Amino acid sequence: MNTLDILLVAIALSLDAFSVAISCGIKLKKDNYSKFIKISLAFGLFQAIMPILGFMLTHSFIRGYFESYAKWIAFAVFFSLGLKTIYDFYIEKNETEDKNCECQDHKCLTTLAFATSIDAFLIGFVLGIHRVSLLIPVIVIGLITFIHSIIGCILGNKSVTILQEKSRLIAALILILLAVKSVL
Numbered sequence: 001m002n003t004l005d006i007l008l009v010a011i012a013l014s015l016d017a018f019s020v021a022i023s024c025g026i027k028l029k030k031d032n033y034s035k036f037i038k039i040s041l042a043f044g045l046f047q048a049i050m051p052i053l054g055f056m057l058t059h060s061f062i063r064g065y066f067e068s069y070a071k072w073i074a075f076a077v078f079f080s081l082g083l084k085t086i087y088d089f090y091i092e093k094n095e096t097e098d099k100n101c102e103c104q105d106h107k108c109l110t111t112l113a114f115a116t117s118i119d120a121f122l123i124g125f126v127l128g129i130h131r132v133s134l135l136i137p138v139i140v141i142g143l144i145t146f147i148h149s150i151i152g153c154i155l156g157n158k159s160v161t162i163l164q165e166k167s168r169l170i171a172a173l174i175l176i177l178l179a180v181k182s183v184l
Contacts, residue, residue: 001130005181006137007144008174009123014145015171016085017043017116021149022167024112025156032157040149042109046117048142054124055134073129075183077122082175089169 001009024039120141127137 001127001132001137003136005178006132006140008178009137010141010144011148012081012171012174012178013047013117013120013123013141014148015167016119017047017113017145018148018152019167020112020116021152022156025153026159028153028157030157036150036153036157039109039153040146042113043116043149044142044146046113047120047145048138050117050120051124051127051138051141052134054121054126055128056124058125058128071183073126075179077126078175078179081119081122082172082179085172085175086169089172 021036021039021043025036028035123137123141124134127134
């Protein structure tokens with residue numbers, strides 16, 4: 001994976017957190033910047049930790065068995081994440097219940113941060129198979145997620161919800177393009 005790939009992965013991963021951060025911003029009191037930072041730190045931290053866990057699993061147990069299939073595994077992970085993102089977009093768009101963030105405690109925020117970072121675990125698996133050094137991808141993924149989450153909280157707080165809808169489709173497109181690139 002080159003620098004552009006890492007940047008695109010980070011952007012794609014962060015857009016789910018961005019979408020949830022918009023929902024959080026909508027529910028919070030106006031200009032609650034300390035809460036925006038808390039949410040963004042949680043999302044960025046989990047997005048940075050999960051690839052490490054996926055990478056460690058790959059190095060500990062799996063890498064030797066799947067190395068010859070690395071490009072197809074990367075394709076399957078990116079493509080399935082892209083399809084899942086599109087599916088989530090259309091399912092949530094058609095649901096009538098309110099999906100906005102209403103977290104009032106650490107347990108809820110941790111659950112949200114974990115839920116938005118599960119995809120990052122799979123990316124860690126791909127990084128492990130391709131023997132990519134983790135330092136730069138983890139920093140980039142965590143930092144971009146933090147920045148996108150801050151922006152999402154602020155935009156949500158200002159009630160700009162159109163971005164929440166479109167961010168998931170952009171993330172899906174990026175993931176599917178990375179899937180195609182992985183087999184070329």
